[in-house]
Amino acid sequence: MGDVTVLVEADLRDLIGLGADELAAIDAVYPIVSRGEGSMPPIMSLDVAAHHGEVDVKAAYLPGYDGIAVKVSAGFFDNPSRGLPSLGGLMIVLDATTGVPAAALFDNGYLTDLRTALAGAVAARHLARPDASVVGVVGAGLQARLQLEALRLVRPVTSVRVWARRPDAAAGYAAWAAEDLGVDAVAVSTPADVVTAGGIVVTTTPATEPLLDETSLRPGVHVTAIGADAPGKRELSTGLLRAADRVVVDRRNQSLTLGELRAAVADGFDVAAAIELGEVIAGTAPGRTGPDDVTVCDLTGTGAQDTAIAALAVSRARQVGRGTVIAT
Amino acid sequence: MGDVTVLVEADLRDLIGLGADELAAIDAVYPIVSRGEGSMPPIMSLDVAAHHGEVDVKAAYLPGYDGIAVKVSAGFFDNPSRGLPSLGGLMIVLDATTGVPAAALFDNGYLTDLRTALAGAVAARHLARPDASVVGVVGAGLQARLQLEALRLVRPVTSVRVWARRPDAAAGYAAWAAEDLGVDAVAVSTPADVVTAGGIVVTTTPATEPLLDETSLRPGVHVTAIGADAPGKRELSTGLLRAADRVVVDRRNQSLTLGELRAAVADGFDVAAAIELGEVIAGTAPGRTGPDDVTVCDLTGTGAQDTAIAALAVSRARQVGRGTVIAT
Numbered sequence: 001m002g003d004v005t006v007l008v009e010a011d012l013r014d015l016i017g018l019g020a021d022e023l024a025a026i027d028a029v030y031p032i033v034s035r036g037e038g039s040m041p042p043i044m045s046l047d048v049a050a051h052h053g054e055v056d057v058k059a060a061y062l063p064g065y066d067g068i069a070v071k072v073s074a075g076f077f078d079n080p081s082r083g084l085p086s087l088g089g090l091m092i093v094l095d096a097t098t099g100v101p102a103a104a105l106f107d108n109g110y111l112t113d114l115r116t117a118l119a120g121a122v123a124a125r126h127l128a129r130p131d132a133s134v135v136g137v138v139g140a141g142l143q144a145r146l147q148l149e150a151l152r153l154v155r156p157v158t159s160v161r162v163w164a165r166r167p168d169a170a171a172g173y174a175a176w177a178a179e180d181l182g183v184d185a186v187a188v189s190t191p192a193d194v195v196t197a198g199g200i201v202v203t204t205t206p207a208t209e210p211l212l213d214e215t216s217l218r219p220g221v222h223v224t225a226i227g228a229d230a231p232g233k234r235e236l237s238t239g240l241l242r243a244a245d246r247v248v249v250d251r252r253n254q255s256l257t258l259g260e261l262r263a264a265v266a267d268g269f270d271v272a273a274a275i276e277l278g279e280v281i282a283g284t285a286p287g288r289t290g291p292d293d294v295t296v297c298d299l300t301g302t303g304a305q306d307t308a309i310a311a312l313a314v315s316r317a318r319q320v321g322r323g324t325v326i327a328t
Numbered sequence: 329m330g331d332v333t334v335l336v337e338a339d340l341r342d343l344i345g346l347g348a349d350e351l352a353a354i355d356a357v358y359p360i361v362s363r364g365e366g367s368m369p370p371i372m373s374l375d376v377a378a379h380h381g382e383v384d385v386k387a388a389y390l391p392g393y394d395g396i397a398v399k400v401s402a403g404f405f406d407n408p409s410r411g412l413p414s415l416g417g418l419m420i421v422l423d424a425t426t427g428v429p430a431a432a433l434f435d436n437g438y439l440t441d442l443r444t445a446l447a448g449a450v451a452a453r454h455l456a457r458p459d460a461s462v463v464g465v466v467g468a469g470l471q472a473r474l475q476l477e478a479l480r481l482v483r484p485v486t487s488v489r490v491w492a493r494r495p496d497a498a499a500g501y502a503a504w505a506a507e508d509l510g511v512d513a514v515a516v517s518t519p520a521d522v523v524t525a526g527g528i529v530v531t532t533t534p535a536t537e538p539l540l541d542e543t544s545l546r547p548g549v550h551v552t553a554i555g556a557d558a559p560g561k562r563e564l565s566t567g568l569l570r571a572a573d574r575v576v577v578d579r580r581n582q583s584l585t586l587g588e589l590r591a592a593v594a595d596g597f598d599v600a601a602a603i604e605l606g607e608v609i610a611g612t613a614p615g616r617t618g619p620d621d622v623t624v625c626d627l628t629g630t631g632a633q634d635t636a637i638a639a640l641a642v643s644r645a646r647q648v649g650r651g652t653v654i655a656t
Contacts, residue, residue: 001337001412001413001416001436004434006334006432006654008654008655008656009329009656039374039375039376039377040374041372041373041374041375042372044369044370044372044385044387045369046367046368046369046387046388046389046396046398047367047369047389048367048389048396048424048427049367050389050391051424051425051426051427053425053426053427055387055389055396055398055422055427057372057385057387057398059372059374059383059385060374061374061375061376061378061383063378068374068376068383070374070383070385070400072398072420072422072429074422074426074427074428075427076425076426076427079426079427082426084329084426084428085329088329088427088428088429089427090420090429092400092418092420094383094400094402096376096379097379097381097404098379098381098402098404098407098410098412099376099379099381099383099402099403099404099407099416099417100402100412100416101400101416101417101418101434104334104432106332106429106654106656108329108656324652324654326334326336326434326652327336328336328337328434328436
């Protein structure tokens with residue numbers, strides 16, 4: 001029926017990273033999603049309880065994109081005992097006009113890590129103070145690192161404050177940030193200590209109870225919550241959302257089921273008070289209105305981001321002839 | 329992370345077909361599903377209205393199987409004007425213990441055609457009269473042909489009666505059946521004319537209004553409905569289901585949303601009167617109890633069948649070293 005381009009993680013790491021074009025590709029999808037264009041079904045979730053695993057599938061069609069990404073994400077939590085990472089996955093790209101398979105990206109989750117980091121940068125670009133230079137990070141894993149790197153694309157980051165459950169992990173993160181990124185870095189002793197007036201905060205943990213509440217807030221801060229992506233997870237208190245001048249989400253119905261709005265709305269938070277990031281980007285809803293506004297953005301991750309990053313990866317691979325082409 | 333075996337349609341056509349082992353593989357999944365073992369989320373459906381297309385994703389984990397199939401099916405109805413088939417797709421197989429990608433089967437829908445035909449044979453094996461030799465077929469497309477071929481695995485088929493909306497299609501089908509399969513074949517002028525006492529009927533159309541009602545039934549007949557797989561489709565009247573001695577479905581919740589039970593239950597048919605094929609196979613619910621029973625089976629197609637057929641295909645490919653192996 002056609003040719004399928006097969007790319008593996010090493011190909012993708014060479015082809016695509018935390019760059020300006022990648023940022024623009026992710027920035028572009030939010031207004032499309034918020035206008036209700038294209039289509040993005042609810043996430044499919046397959047439980048593999050016998051092996052402490054879960055398989056999630058996301059997919060999105062976006063008008064104007066040549067491809068439709070179908071992403072299969074796997075989380076198998078016994079893997080570390082086998083010397084394998086817990087998280088993995090792949091993406092399939094179908095031709096958007098014919099449905100014929102066009103590419104298979106065996107990225108082991110790399111593209112998801114990337115588009116999640118870029119989403120944090122997009123949120124900060126549209127919501128943080130233009131002069132925000134101090135980043136507070138909660139959590140010290142891979143995504144915590146990628147978020148800091150991505151924020152440097154959009155704000156003049158000079159220093160980072162990090163908290164993690166394990167102090168040695170926070171210390172390791174601070175050492176990495178100082179050495180590899182050349183920013184001032186300090187590990188702090190409570191999550192609230194990462195917050196600074198006028199700064200940016202990114203939360204990247206699998207927490208199920210709030211790590212930050214309204215008493216942590218400082219004037220002008222912007223908070224992006226990355227961690228909550230499943231029922232039961234949350235990083236921010238309902239009081240924090242109530243105290244913010246603006247609460248933004250990537251996709252309202254996902255935040256209500258998987259993200260920070262889930263528990264907050266159960267606590268009485270008014271869902272109508274939350275706007276979508278795409279509305280802010282498109283200028284149809286207000287974002288930050290002044291230097292002392294407190295803004296919050298909850299990112300659950302969407303299939304639209306996958307379709308955008310996969311489209312860019314496939315386009316670059318074809319330009320340079322990378323990958324294995326298989327006739328189907 | 330590992331090696332992915334990539335197989336294309338030509339590989340799969342050589343490796344797997346309408347054989348006894350394939351039949352046994354499909355037969356084995358129904359009791360597992362009906363016992364509620366493993367897991368099988370609702371079908372994900374992505375609408376691509378701009379291109380008259382739809383992408384469906386099915387997935388299933390079955391205990392005891394090495395792989396989890398995630399199947400992406402594409403239906404793009406402008407494709408024939410481009411010289412492409414409307415229906416296509418692929419399957420991904422993940423290692424069931426680690427979630428690591430194990431295989432990509434670019435089968436263009438071949439495995440789906442196969443496991444659907446085999447499901448019809450499984451239904452007939454457990455519900456049709458042992459001596460059923462006359463098959464009535466409604467519809468004359470690819471699946472109508474495969475159903476007849478598969479039925480020969482389980483019953484002593486000597487003749488076929490076929491009806492299709494286009495008389496030339498029915499005539500073509502009859503000629504194929506006579507020539508290629510060596511059975512007596514006749515094209516008839518109404519759907520009801522395909523039904524014979526003690527025979528088997530298979531309906532394979534995308535009809536949205538019933539093609540057969542209770543007046544069509546004859547003593548001892550078994551009817552398998554294949555066509556309805558989406559809201560709005562149906563091939564059998566509610567009266568026909570009411571008149572049957574036994575109504576069987578592959579999966580109750582799918583038949584209620586996508587299959588024959590949807591419209592029937594809306595008409596007042598008692599859902600509790602329908603049993604699952606897996607219960608009949610396991611012997612926990614009665615199937616046919618006598619030669620004159622009228623039995624009906626509605627097949628909507630399940631991810632469990634995909635996981636079973638994909639597992640067999642991958643196992644055979646590895647035995648003979650077929651396919652392209654890519655290190656991920």
